[in-house]
Amino acid sequence: MRIEITTKSLDLTQTIRDHVETRLNKITKYFDGVIDFHVILRAERFIHRIEITVHGQGFDFFSEGHAVDLYAAFDMAAEKIERQVRKLKEKIRQKRGRKGTLVERPAPAADDLIEEA
Secondary structure (H helix, E strand, O other), rough: OOEEEEOOOOOOHHHHHHHOOOOOOOOHHOOOOOEEEEEEEEOOOEEEEEEEEEEEEEEEEOOOOOOOOOHHHHHEEEEEEEHHHHHHHHHHHHHHHHHOOOOOOOOOHHHOOOOOO
């Protein structure tokens, strides 16, 4: 897994980098197929805009968050990505479950059987 962080008109400190990395590492527990993350941090006047792109095996996700606080904006975007990854995982789990399920039917009762003489 690779995390690429790009900043525009903002200084990247170690605390911001640590926050981004720990939050994105939590997303990998939902899905193992995540290959890399690309995070763009922007400061525009009084608003911080965060873009997160996730590339994986057979999927790409994108989310955006903006708020006055940098950490709140990042958490907003990370929650959106987390929801998208969980939704994909649930879809895959449901598809796998449908293929292998067997429906057991109850055996007919003795009264229901009609014997021919």
